[in-house]
């Protein structure tokens with residue numbers, strides 16, 4: 002290991018500590034009080050909580066906390082904008098994800114720098130497929146993530162044209178400077194596991210910790226197949242792996258747990274989902290994870 006490398010690791014550790022401390026008041030409030038009391042209890046800091054629930058979607062962005070907490074109103078969050086969605090082929094995935102975005106009347110599909118989902122998709126390709134792509138100038142996970150968003154845009158627009166619709170969608174790439182997390186690591190302390198399909202954590206600013214956003218509403222699924230219904234839990238597994246891995250705050254979660262916050266439309270959904278998620282937690286990381294949640298306020 003070179004001296005530079007050691008220095009870099011130390012700088013990174015310092016930055017991670019700072020990031021942990023910066024969010025600690027919000028994160029420990031949430032952990033110690035419990036989500037229901039933290040968000041809706043008598044002394045809550047969220048008189049504007051209802052404003053964090055936005056029905057109309059305009060953008061698709063990654064579940065990555067660095068994009069999910071950006072101030073773009075009306076975000077549908079999906080890992081790599083759908084690059085890991087269950088499908089039999091790349092083309093099949095484009096079709097399925099395009100149908101979701103058309104149903105949601107999305108205007109803008111984004112990709113972003115340092116996308117972990119694009120990295121997983123890139124590594125899952127066969128060597129021969131990666132070779133073929135590199136001839137077309139696609140040589141990194143980020144370039145693959147961009148290509149996915151661009152192809153998706155084309156697929157959506159083709160379907161819209163066929164249906165004689167006037168609307169079109171755009172693709173924008175979000176750079177690391179625009180993202181709201183350090184580029185070197187993930188600072189997520191929580192997952193917002195949203196069963197309402199409306200929760201936008203960016204609306205609550207620094208009063209809440211940073212988290213991945215996973216959409217588990219029916220509207221974010223392609224169909225009733227098992228794969229499609231299970232997909233949000235696959236995203237959850239990725240989020241846990243990142244947050245409790247070397248690219249996340251990792252060991253620090255033995256001090257205070259990584260929290261999965263279920264945002265539910267009703268008490269029934271909340272209780273049901275708590276059970277479902279608890280049953281799916283990875284055995285080796287279970288003791289560093291808390292499953293919690295709250296019900297969307299009525300007004």
Ligand SMILES: [Zn+2]
Nearest residue numbers: 063065116117
């Ligand atoms: Zn991403």
